[in-house]
Amino acid sequence: MDSLAPGLQPGSTTARTVSRQTVASVHDVTKTYFMGELAVQVLHGISIDFYQGDYISIMGPSGCGKSTLMNILGCLDQPTSGSYFLGDKDTSQMNDNELSAIRGARLGFIFQSYNLIPQLTVLENIELPLFYQGHPEQHSRRIATELAARVGLGDRLHHRPFELSGGQQQRVAIARALSNDPLIILADEPTGNLDSKSGAEILKLFDELHQQGKTLIMVTHSDELAERSQRQIRLRDGRVESDDRLS
Amino acid sequence: MTDSVNHATAASVLQRLTVHLRPVYWTRLRKTAEVGIKSIHAHGLRSLLTVLGIVIGVAAVISMLAVSEGASFEAQQQFRALGSNNIIVKSVKPASLEASGGSNMRPQAISYGLTYEDILTIQQTIPGISNVIPSRIIKKDVRHLGRDISTDVVGTTVDYPISRNYSLRSGRFFSADEMLAQRNVAVISDEVASALFPMTDPLGESIRIDGNYYNIVGVMEPEAYSNLGRSQAGSSNAAPTRIFIPLSAARYRFGETLVRQATSGVEMETVELHEAIIQVEDQTQVEAVGQIIEQILERRHRRVDYAVEVPLALIRQAEESALRDQIVAGAIAGISLLVGGIGIMNIMLASVTERTREIGIRRALGARKKDIVQQFLIEAVILSGVGGLIGVVIGILIPVIISLFWGMTTIVTITAPLLAFSISALIGVVFGIYPSIRAANMDPVEALRHA
Numbered sequence: 110m111d112s113l114a115p116g117l118q119p120g121s122t123t124a125r126t127v128s129r130q131t132v133a134s135v136h137d138v139t140k141t142y143f144m145g146e147l148a149v150q151v152l153h154g155i156s157i158d159f160y161q162g163d164y165i166s167i168m169g170p171s172g173c174g175k176s177t178l179m180n181i182l183g184c185l186d187q188p189t190s191g192s193y194f195l196g197d198k199d200t201s202q203m204n205d206n207e208l209s210a211i212r213g214a215r216l217g218f219i220f221q222s223y224n225l226i227p228q229l230t231v232l233e234n235i236e237l238p239l240f241y242q243g244h245p246e247q248h249s250r251r252i253a254t255e256l257a258a259r260v261g262l263g264d265r266l267h268h269r270p271f272e273l274s275g276g277q278q279q280r281v282a283i284a285r286a287l288s289n290d291p292l293i294i295l296a297d298e299p300t301g302n303l304d305s306k307s308g309a310e311i312l313k314l315f316d317e318l319h320q321q322g323k324t325l326i327m328v329t330h331s332d333e334l335a336e337r338s339q340r341q342i343r344l345r346d347g348r349v350e351s352d353d354r355l356s
Numbered sequence: 357m358t359d360s361v362n363h364a365t366a367a368s369v370l371q372r373l374t375v376h377l378r379p380v381y382w383t384r385l386r387k388t389a390e391v392g393i394k395s396i397h398a399h400g401l402r403s404l405l406t407v408l409g410i411v412i413g414v415a416a417v418i419s420m421l422a423v424s425e426g427a428s429f430e431a432q433q434q435f436r437a438l439g440s441n442n443i444i445v446k447s448v449k450p451a452s453l454e455a456s457g458g459s460n461m462r463p464q465a466i467s468y469g470l471t472y473e474d475i476l477t478i479q480q481t482i483p484g485i486s487n488v489i490p491s492r493i494i495k496k497d498v499r500h501l502g503r504d505i506s507t508d509v510v511g512t513t514v515d516y517p518i519s520r521n522y523s524l525r526s527g528r529f530f531s532a533d534e535m536l537a538q539r540n541v542a543v544i545s546d547e548v549a550s551a552l553f554p555m556t557d558p559l560g561e562s563i564r565i566d567g568n569y570y571n572i573v574g575v576m577e578p579e580a581y582s583n584l585g586r587s588q589a590g591s592s593n594a595a596p597t598r599i600f601i602p603l604s605a606a607r608y609r610f611g612e613t614l615v616r617q618a619t620s621g622v623e624m625e626t627v628e629l630h631e632a633i634i635q636v637e638d639q640t641q642v643e644a645v646g647q648i649i650e651q652i653l654e655r656r657h658r659r660v661d662y663a664v665e666v667p668l669a670l671i672r673q674a675e676e677s678a679l680r681d682q683i684v685a686g687a688i689a690g691i692s693l694l695v696g697g698i699g700i701m702n703i704m705l706a707s708v709t710e711r712t713r714e715i716g717i718r719r720a721l722g723a724r725k726k727d728i729v730q731q732f733l734i735e736a737v738i739l740s741g742v743g744g745l746i747g748v749v750i751g752i753l754i755p756v757i758i759s760l761f762w763g764m765t766t767i768v769t770i771t772a773p774l775l776a777f778s779i780s781a782l783i784g785v786v787f788g789i790y791p792s793i794r795a796a797n798m799d800p801v802e803a804l805r806h807a
């Protein structure tokens with residue numbers, strides 16, 4: 110088990126059947142932005158449990174608070190009130206250092222605009238989470254090489270991001286999100302910048318990750334994309350409008 | 357688990373720390389430095405212009421100190437050669453006599469300078485003087501066979517070589533007996549020897565001065581510094597061509613009055629002694645004795661037709677002037693490094709703004725604030741360190757060039773480049789702190805949204 114790269118470990122069969130192990134849960138989360146005197150409440154008490162192996166799509170009209178929720182789930186931001194448990198840890202009381210540590214250890218991020226670091230090569234970008242986790246260099250290098258091959262970029266290891274197409278860059282980002290074997294992978298409109306063909310490739314990768322038992326949370330505008338997930342959550346005006354499990 | 361951590365002994369904590377730190381810490385530092393170098397490299401010209409302030413500052417300080425150190429070393433060597441227990445009293449032709457040359461063509465008789473009386477008084481009234489070596493220095497043409505050379509003929513006493521720390525290359529100095537007997541014996545300098553006797557051994561030969569023959573008994577070693585005993589008789593300080601004869605013989609042969617053809621007409625110049633070396637027993641008393649000599653001469657002379665040189669005081673002055681140079685160099689260093697530092701801060705702030713999104717990405721992927729601070733600090737230090745290094749190279753080259761083209765002695769001490777380099781690296785830290793902290797304190801969400 111240990112000798113395999115984390116992203117490559119085959120998912121347990123129990124994850125694919127309906128196992129109800131909670132990996133994360135938000136309870137009555139609110140978020141209010143203060144702009145001077147003006148308080149803007151974006152999230153109005155959101156409660157969701159996320160289970161091991163879930164493939165969730167979050168939908169809703171623009172401005173309804175999807176990204177705000179994702180930022181909280183990603184420990185990049187903290188709720189104004191309510192609690193957020195990630196694994197066994199309550200994040201609402203964490204300080205900046207602890208939040209950084211938990212992001213590095215338990216979360217994987219995929220952004221709409223890829224967000225690779227331009228000075229670094231494909232390999233170095235994929236290694237970055239492991240670098241901040243303090244993994245030994247050779248170990249990181251091996252994992253990154255395997256993951257690059259896994260997303261179909263085994264021949265681009267030493268290319269820089271600007272030498273790659275959008276779809277390829279997003280695949281690097283996926284490999285990077287897998288490198289630390291996260292509890293949850295968060296993807297905020299991952300295909301938003303891609304043409305339909307590249308987008309389809311990314312979604313195919315997501316399907317594979319789901320097959321392997323990864324927990325995926327994806328924000329999307331498109332019903333068609335949401336169809337491929339296994340659980341759809343609709344937000345409206347900062348509230349959960351519906352939470353449907355498909356199949 | 358937490359219990360065992362809480363109760364961990366200091367030793368085990370230390371062990372855990374070192375185990376944790378050793379390999380990872382260095383890898384991390386190296387990788388962070390690599391990223392820093394890449395970012396600096398990506399803006400090559402901009403980075404170069406940024407560190408120019410530090411380059412110039414460091415180079416200027418090192419070369420200034422090298423020149424100052426060289427000058428001070430040279431001065432100290434010279435003064436040390438004069439003897440640190442010595443006081444040198446010289447006759448100086450007063451400026452008033454020089455000017456009053458006038459346009460009248462009648463012969464002028466002038467008289468100035470040290471007298472035997474002066475020397476005697478000094479020797480008898482001041483305690484702690486171990487020896488006095490008076491000399492008369494007269495410029496003469498010296499001949500041997502077909503060759504001749506214009507040289508200083510120094511009439512002096514037997515202790516002259518010891519007092520000046522000169523040694524003989526061959527033969528001997530003249531003796532006390534020869535002194536008493538006013539014998540025509542001469543000791544010639546190395547330069548005179550090579551001018552008059554290019555092929556043969558001068559020992560035992562004789563030279564002619566004003567129709568008198570002098571038997572050569574010794575040849576001096578070449579002198580390291582030419583302007584030491586600069587003569588009163590007007591010789592330049594080019595090469596010290598000198599001939600030493602007994603003072604008694606000089607007095608007897610040449611008298612005390614020198615007749616010479618000046619621009620204004622015939623001039624008769626009377627000088628009893630041109631120079632006297634006064635040796636003090638105790639080095640700590642040298643400067644005090646020098647002051648007493650000044651006072652005695654001041655009382656005995658109507659005008660300032662003498663000069664008192666205390667080599668020890670000159671050494672001290674050279675040291676002081678070197679210190680002054682160092683302070684000036686330090687001030688220049690301070691100013692240019694400050695300017696360089698501000699340049700680095702400026703460029704680091706720009707870099708932080710440009711790389712806002714990168715900071716957001718790194719924070720999302722698990723970088724703590726401290727990792728971000730470290731990254732930008734390392735970049736600032738690399739920038740200033742590279743600047744310092746270039747400055748050190750240029751700062752070492754400039755003195756070499758100065759020595760090569762102007763023949764000045766320059767000395768680059770080990771401390772100057774080391775200190776300049778360390779300070780420039782420190783500048784990177786000091787002026788990198790603010791931009792780095794600003795980078796670390798960015799809100800990750802905001803940073804990720806940045807265009």
Ligand SMILES: Nc1ncnc2c1ncn2[C@@H]1O[C@H](COP(=O)(O)OP(=O)(O)O)[C@@H](O)[C@H]1O
Nearest residue numbers: 142144149151170171172173174175176177178
């Ligand atoms: N930092 C902020 N300050 C103030 N308002 C914000 C901030 N971030 C988001 N908002 C507001 O919160 C609302 C939800 O934003 P967001 O979560 O980005 O929506 P979306 O569902 O389109 O991703 C929007 O009205 C937005 O203007």
Ligand SMILES: [Mg+2]
Nearest residue numbers: 175176177297
């Ligand atoms: Mg959004």
